[in-house]
Amino acid sequence: MKHEVVGELEKILGKERVSTEIADLYVYGFDASIHHVTPDAVVRPANAQQVSEIVKLANRTETPIVPRGAGTAMCGHTVPVKGGIIVDMTQMNKIKELRVEDLYCVVEPGVIYDKLNAELSKRGFWFPATPGSGEACTIGGMVATNASGMRAIKYGATRDYVLGLEVVLPTGEIIHTGTRTLKNSSGYQLDRLMVGSEGTLGIITEITMRFTMKPKASGMTVAAFKSLKDAGQCVSNIIAKPLLPSAIELMDSVCIKAINKCMNIGLPDCEALCMIEVDGHPVAVEEEMVTVEEICKSTGAVSTEKSRDKKKIDEWTQARKAIMPSLSRYGEKFVSVALADDMSVPISRIPEAVVAFQKIAEENGVVVGTYGHSADGNLHTKMLVEPYSRESWKAGEKAVGMIYDKVLELGGTVTGEHGVAITKAPYMQKERADSLGAMRAIKHALDPKNIMNPGKIFDWEGSIIYELRYPAFLEPSCSSTPCNQCDNEH
Ligand code: MLT
Ligand code: ZN
Numbered sequence: 001m002k003h004e005v006v007g008e009l010e011k012i013l014g015k016e017r018v019s020t021e022i023a024d025l026y027v028y029g030f031d032a033s034i035h036h037v038t039p040d041a042v043v044r045p046a047n048a049q050q051v052s053e054i055v056k057l058a059n060r061t062e063t064p065i066v067p068r069g070a071g072t073a074m075c076g077h078t079v080p081v082k083g084g085i086i087v088d089m090t091q092m093n094k095i096k097e098l099r100v101e102d103l104y105c106v107v108e109p110g111v112i113y114d115k116l117n118a119e120l121s122k123r124g125f126w127f128p129a130t131p132g133s134g135e136a137c138t139i140g141g142m143v144a145t146n147a148s149g150m151r152a153i154k155y156g157a158t159r160d161y162v163l164g165l166e167v168v169l170p171t172g173e174i175i176h177t178g179t180r181t182l183k184n185s186s187g188y189q190l191d192r193l194m195v196g197s198e199g200t201l202g203i204i205t206e207i208t209m210r211f212t213m214k215p216k217a218s219g220m221t222v223a224a225f226k227s228l229k230d231a232g233q234c235v236s237n238i239i240a241k242p243l244l245p246s247a248i249e250l251m252d253s254v255c256i257k258a259i260n261k262c263m264n265i266g267l268p269d270c271e272a273l274c275m276i277e278v279d280g281h282p283v284a285v286e287e288e289m290v291t292v293e294e295i296c297k298s299t300g301a302v303s304t305e306k307s308r309d310k311k312k313i314d315e316w317t318q319a320r321k322a323i324m325p326s327l328s329r330y331g332e333k334f335v336s337v338a339l340a341d342d343m344s345v346p347i348s349r350i351p352e353a354v355v356a357f358q359k360i361a362e363e364n365g366v367v368v369g370t371y372g373h374s375a376d377g378n379l380h381t382k383m384l385v386e387p388y389s390r391e392s393w394k395a396g397e398k399a400v401g402m403i404y405d406k407v408l409e410l411g412g413t414v415t416g417e418h419g420v421a422i423t424k425a426p427y428m429q430k431e432r433a434d435s436l437g438a439m440r441a442i443k444h445a446l447d448p449k450n451i452m453n454p455g456k457i458f459d460w461e462g463s464i465i466y467e468l469r470y471p472a473f474l475e476p477s478c479s480s481t482p483c484n485q486c487d488n489e490h
Helices: 003-013 022-027 048-061 113-122 139-145 190-194 228-240 253-263 282-298 310-321 323-327 347-363 390-409 425-431 433-446
Strands: 041-043 065-068 085-088 095-099 104-107 162-168 174-178 203-210 217-225 247-252 272-280 301-307 335-337 367-373 380-385
Touching (some): 003 048, 048 065, 048 085, 048 162, 048 174, 048 203, 065 139, 065 203, 104 113, 113 139, 139 203, 162 190, 174 190, 217 228, 217 282, 217 310, 228 282, 228 347, 253 272, 253 310, 253 323, 272 282, 282 301, 301 310, 323 335, 347 367, 347 390, 380 390, 390 425, 425 433
Parallel strands (some): 041 085
Antiparallel strands (some): 104 203, 162 174, 217 272, 247 272, 335 380, 367 380
């Protein structure tokens, strides 16, 4: 990055909102993915006008620019692979309007998901997208990735709640998309294009979003199965009944063992289990829980336990949320990493998918934990790799390719909720082969100098195990230069 850019940033924002401190640059090089690249500068704007000035400067000087919320992205969305400026949006964190009578609110991008829900909840409403990182992730980041979580089957994803956006385009121009009304057929739905664009088309500076009523009651059933296939079949049987649960979380024995080891919660020691949540009017919840139990038993559940007690439901939900960190303690030499981590398949193909994932893991000698928001077909796999072993990463990468090939064969997608960025890029490019040209044309029309989050999605070339946060390829002969970029033997 050109040296004078920092001085200009300081003029726009004041010195206190710009950092080139080595420690800041280092930490802003991470998100929750396996990747790391150090940026050249970090800025923390306070309003849309400042964002616009920063972007104009980046455009004029052709400096890469990467917007960032809480950094909970799992595929490298905020890792600045081409260097440049990280724009930390967390200082823009006000709820500007909250209108229950109109069913919408207007928020800045740095508002944290759980904080927004705490405000909505006081009034009997919620934004039910339920990302696993809800305590930390920002609404701006959720919009940028079309994030969701366990309740998407009933309540949809972030895209379904966005009514309008204020966006700073790559030229620095500020535009407003969408409306404050619940319906809108007014021209191209540019907000729909921006949702899920992962910071490649502009920087979101304000979000107008709808919300919905909180259910009066909920209940959860935990059903244990003797095979992962039976558990997968149970998901499909519940949906086809027809019955609309608010969530079905499936997990395999690797995940169950990891949770029991870390949390001492005593989940049934079985091959697979489903946590099935229903919500709504208390009478409906009671009835649906009876139906759910019948379906679980007729699909081969070896045990079921159900509860309408909030404390118990929270305990089970916390156990589910703890899968990812718990997997890192599954075996001493392993860390759990986000590779092939959030594919979606048609619901009826879940049994086939989960059995195939297990087989692929075995064939490649890797340990894989499979779990996920199975009610809508969204599955997570986490690979347990030895972080400093080149062979372990290579085996993981091979398994990833095979898993995604299976997902595509089953009519699925490589990412249901986390997005593409780096870690999914080669596989998404395969999935979307015939529309990559159209995506590139849109990108080029809005960002001809390619300054906004460059090197991601259709722009990433090569393997996903480069730019790693782990010095797996660091060999003694090149100890001063981590060989993340280099595929040579040393
Ligand atoms: C979740 O479901 O908790 C999140 O998507 C993170 C993950 O486990 O991959
Ligand atoms: Zn998830």
